[in-house]
Amino acid sequence: MAGIQERGAAADLRLGRARAxxxxxxxxxxxxxxxxxxxxxxLISVYPLLFALDLSVHRNILTEPLAHPFVGLRNFAExxxxxxxxxxxxxxxxxxxxxxxGTLAYGIAVSLFLNRPGRLxxxxxxxxxxxxxxxxxxxxxxWRWIFNGNxxxxxxxxxxxxxxxxxxxxxxxxxxxxLSLVLTHIWKWGPLAAIMCLATLQVIPRDLYEAAYIxxxxxxxxxxxxxxxxxxxxxxxxxxxxxxxxxxxxxLIYVLTGGGPxxxxxxxxxxxxxxxxxxxxLGKGAAIAFVIGALTLGLALIYVRLLRTEELYx
Amino acid sequence: MKGRxxxxxxxxxxxxxxxxxxxxxxxxxxxxxxxxxxxxxVDTIQENIKRFQQRxxxxxxxxxxxxxxxxxxTIVANFVGGSNAPDVLYSSDHWLQQWAAAGWIAPxxxxxxxxxxxAKSFSQYAVEGMSYKGKIYGLPYYxxxxxxxxxxxxxxxxxxxxxPSTWEELLQQAKVIKEKGLVKYPIGFGxxxxxxxxxxxFISMVYSRGGNLFDKDMNPVFDRSGxxxxxxxxxxxxxxxxxxxxxxxxxxxxxxxxNAMRAGNQVYSISRASALWSFNNPQxxxxxxxxxxxxxxxxTHQTVGFVRFYAMSSQVPxxxxxxxxxxxxxxxxxxxxxxxxxxxxxxxxxxDFGLGFAQMPLFRDTDILLSFGKWVDVPLLQRIGQRxxxxxxxxxxxxxxxxxxxxxxxxxxxxxxxxxxQTAKNMAAKWNELKRK
Numbered sequence: 001m002a003g004i005q006e007r008g009a010a011a012d013l014r015l016g017r018a019r020a021x022x023x024x025x026x027x028x029x030x031x032x033x034x035x036x037x038x039x040x041x042x043l044i045s046v047y048p049l050l051f052a053l054d055l056s057v058h059r060n061i062l063t064e065p066l067a068h069p070f071v072g073l074r075n076f077a078e079x080x081x082x083x084x085x086x087x088x089x090x091x092x093x094x095x096x097x098x099x100x101x102g103t104l105a106y107g108i109a110v111s112l113f114l115n116r117p118g119r120l121x122x123x124x125x126x127x128x129x130x131x132x133x134x135x136x137x138x139x140x141x142x143w144r145w146i147f148n149g150n151x152x153x154x155x156x157x158x159x160x161x162x163x164x165x166x167x168x169x170x171x172x173x174x175x176x177x178x179l180s181l182v183l184t185h186i187w188k189w190g191p192l193a194a195i196m197c198l199a200t201l202q203v204i205p206r207d208l209y210e211a212a213y214i215x216x217x218x219x220x221x222x223x224x225x226x227x228x229x230x231x232x233x234x235x236x237x238x239x240x241x242x243x244x245x246x247x248x249x250x251x252l253i254y255v256l257t258g259g260g261p262x263x264x265x266x267x268x269x270x271x272x273x274x275x276x277x278x279x280x281x282l283g284k285g286a287a288i289a290f291v292i293g294a295l296t297l298g299l300a301l302i303y304v305r306l307l308r309t310e311e312l313y314x
Numbered sequence: 315m316k317g318r319x320x321x322x323x324x325x326x327x328x329x330x331x332x333x334x335x336x337x338x339x340x341x342x343x344x345x346x347x348x349x350x351x352x353x354x355x356v357d358t359i360q361e362n363i364k365r366f367q368q369r370x371x372x373x374x375x376x377x378x379x380x381x382x383x384x385x386x387x388t389i390v391a392n393f394v395g396g397s398n399a400p401d402v403l404y405s406s407d408h409w410l411q412q413w414a415a416a417g418w419i420a421p422x423x424x425x426x427x428x429x430x431x432x433a434k435s436f437s438q439y440a441v442e443g444m445s446y447k448g449k450i451y452g453l454p455y456y457x458x459x460x461x462x463x464x465x466x467x468x469x470x471x472x473x474x475x476x477x478p479s480t481w482e483e484l485l486q487q488a489k490v491i492k493e494k495g496l497v498k499y500p501i502g503f504g505x506x507x508x509x510x511x512x513x514x515x516f517i518s519m520v521y522s523r524g525g526n527l528f529d530k531d532m533n534p535v536f537d538r539s540g541x542x543x544x545x546x547x548x549x550x551x552x553x554x555x556x557x558x559x560x561x562x563x564x565x566x567x568x569x570x571x572x573n574a575m576r577a578g579n580q581v582y583s584i585s586r587a588s589a590l591w592s593f594n595n596p597q598x599x600x601x602x603x604x605x606x607x608x609x610x611x612x613x614t615h616q617t618v619g620f621v622r623f624y625a626m627s628s629q630v631p632x633x634x635x636x637x638x639x640x641x642x643x644x645x646x647x648x649x650x651x652x653x654x655x656x657x658x659x660x661x662x663x664x665x666d667f668g669l670g671f672a673q674m675p676l677f678r679d680t681d682i683l684l685s686f687g688k689w690v691d692v693p694l695l696q697r698i699g700q701r702x703x704x705x706x707x708x709x710x711x712x713x714x715x716x717x718x719x720x721x722x723x724x725x726x727x728x729x730x731x732x733x734x735x736q737t738a739k740n741m742a743a744k745w746n747e748l749k750r751k
Contacts, residue, residue: 061751062394063415063711149562150579169561174729177565258383260507261564262725277387278718280412282394 055286062280075287085288087263088271095182095267096246102186103242104235107193112227114194115201125198132191140255143184147171147256174264177257181265184252189245193238200234201227240303247296268292342372345640349375350389350400352382355667362659366647373640383508383567386714393418393627401637402644404455405625407443407706408510408714414446415711419625421449426642429453432650439705440672443621452623453649456663458670459703460518460618461587461695462611467604468496468581477608481523481549484582484611488558491581499560500581501553504568507725511568513717514618515584516724517706519546522612527707532749537742539735547727547734554728564725576600584610586620587695591668594689607690609698619703621672624649651675670699712748719744 056075058068079085114125131139146153149169158164170176204227212222250269253259259266259274266274272292276285351359356379363375378400380388386409392398393416405413413419422429429450433441436454444452464477472491478484488500505512520527525542529535536543553559560566560574572589574580576599592598593605609615630641646652648659650673657676663669664682668689676682677696686692708716720741727737 062390063412064751065417150560150574169565172561172564174731254384257565258506258508260722260725262729262731263507263722266722273387274718277390279715280390280416 052286052289055282056290058283060281060283060286062282068283071283075284076291079284079287079291084263084266085271088266088268091178091265092247092267095178095249096243098178098182099185099189099246100239100242102182103190103193104238106186106190107197107238108231108235110190110194111197111201112223114198125195128191128194130191131187132189132195134188136188136251137255139188140184140252143180143187144171144256147180171257172261174262177261177265181249181252181256184256185245185249188252189242193242196234196238197231200231204230236303236306240300243299243303244296247292247299268295342639343636344372344374345636346374346376347401347637347640347644348378348399349644350378350380350392350403352385352404353379354382358662358666362648362662365658366644369647369653370640370643373643375644382510383506386510389413399629400627401630401633402624402626402641404622405452406510406622407620407709408513408717410444410451410625411446411709411711412714413625414449414451417628419451420628420631421446421451422453422626422645423450425626425631425638426645435674437619437672437674437699439619439703440621440623442705443619443709444623452621452625453645454660454672455622455624455649456588456660456669457619457621457672458586458588459698460514460584460610460620461590461698462608462617463575463583463585463590463593463605464608465575465578465581465601465604466606467601468500468578472496477606478582478611479609480613481519481546481611485549485553485556485558488553488582489556492558497579497581499562499574499579500558501563502560502566502571502574502580502583503563504566504571504585505563505721505725505728506565506567507718507721509567509721510717511585512721512724514620514706516546516720518584518610518617519549519612521616521618521704522610522614524612524614524616532708532710534742534745537735537738541738543741544734544738547724547737550724550728551730551734555730564728575605586670587690587698588668588670591689607694607698609694609702614702616702616704617698618706619699620706708745710749712745712751715748716741716745 057070057072059071059074060068110128114121114128118124134142147170149155149167149172152167152170154170155164155167159167168176170180208226209222212226217225246267248269249267250273253265253267253270254273257265259270268288269292272285272288275281275288279285349363356377359377359379363377367373367375385404389400389403389409392400393413399418403419405419410419414421432453433450436444437457440454440457441450443457444450444454462477466477468491469477469487472487472494474487474490478487484501491497491500503512503515505515517527520536520542523542523545525536525546527534527536527543535541550559554561554563560580562574563571566574568585568589571580571583572585572592575583575593578601587607590605590607594602596602599605610617624645626641626645630637643653650657652658657673660671660673661676661679661682664671664676664679665685668686683692686695706713723732723737723740723744726732727734732740
């Protein structure tokens, strides 16, 4: 074996440059072949990022189109020092926690229900997806009507079954407006969670359940020791998706509450939007967008570490 | 015979071939104008555009409409993006100085000197609302005072012969109406954080108490102890706590507040004066005929007079003379007297929708006076417009930002999350921060 390698090396030496060129071309070939794709990616994602970074370190207020001095990290410092930013961050964290719990609970519960055999199982699986198929803006408009304090369907239902003594203002009350946003989000995105959990449930071997029942396991024990371990990767994936959703939720706020009442539903994405399009401060808006990106990325990395499936199954 | 036929044929061919050439030699070049509006009576706007295009066949107007609450944000996005910027657009005194300072809209008198002369025929507060640094940026779409409305039938049923003349009296009347079970929430406003009218309602409440927002150097005075602003905030909070102001108010826009009035679920409101047209329109209102306009409650009865107008974007002059000519024809037709001195569009808005106007010659138009007389007390409306209305104080390039900030701060005070004094301090701090920038 060593002799063959030596003979090859000697041949290379004899061939000199003539042999080296094709080798370099071969070595470059993979990079050249992905270059067009890299350029497209750079154009649509790297360039905007660099542009936003440039914006975030300059004072860029649209009503002063001729003056954009470099301000370093001042936009970031002002953002972190702002009471309104901290308030929006806390609201975002609260909303994110609620939608994670709500969406996962909804997804698991509905998938367990749909996993049971029955004549209507197929139709139910399709019906459950309808809210997910409705565009978010349309969903928000529908729910805006449902939450209407004077003639909304939710008030009518709750009063008619005796849960509420009289109509209440869902979107005019800070706490209820936050809960309304959470409810709408779960209605819209819960079905996706349910279908993802259902797909996982359907690959769990039946004999595991049978063995558990033979061993005397009850419903809760079977769920805890058979179903849940299989669902863990899906749950963690949903955790990442819902965390990102919580941090970037914008369209629901835009249609349902406009950040109100009294800024009660102003979350980070809305805060960045308002800074740019209402306060016309592009530099600060870009800085906030970077903060949102960093927070989301940080949380996603933590989850990805948790998502190592080999550790989960071990 | 054959030769004569050939000659006729040749003449015919020559005539036909020249026909498309001759008019083209004299026709003005085709120009397209992007026209952006907020959503209100879009069918009527389309019809106005159609009539305009019949008059000016070389101008093609492309209409886009956006929701009123999101209009300023969307227009800002369009201007910043650049690819979908308007040529002509609706604007408001709220946003004029911000848009002019950013260089998005152009001063009309720089390009159309005749505007200066035309502006003499507009109400003074409308001219003020369309001006920035001594230049005029628009021709009025409509102009109105903010007005106080009440449902006379319910007020009388509650045992009152006159509408309230002070804010305390209003609270008292509302409590009686509620106690008698006539209406659950007698008062309602469009105070949503998204509603640009909300600041005009609030400033009217301040003016009517004899208050001011700023001194002559544009320094806030509303944060002083016992100011009219603080009293106005306290009043709204008291009304909410007493259960006479609909809690939905905090997320209603003006249209939703108007719907509650039209449905007979509400007795008192503040809106643009022309809203009374729809309140008293039997096709739109269950309580048509019962609504009356009154002086704003308070010691001075003063109120805000505002103007919404047609503006021209800065990209039009860059497109050259043809685009400028087209824009002028458009602006003159829609916001001015038009080619026949008949105010074709302004007059139509007044007759068909009751919209107020700043074009003073129309105050003598008998058709308009007759039409207005069907739904409003015309002498009182004129008195409110001429004696009690004044432009919003603080119209500066940063007013729009301060307005957005203030809407949320006011809501916090109404809900009791912070004191009226703290709210006024926050509003003043924001104003000073924006002013320094």
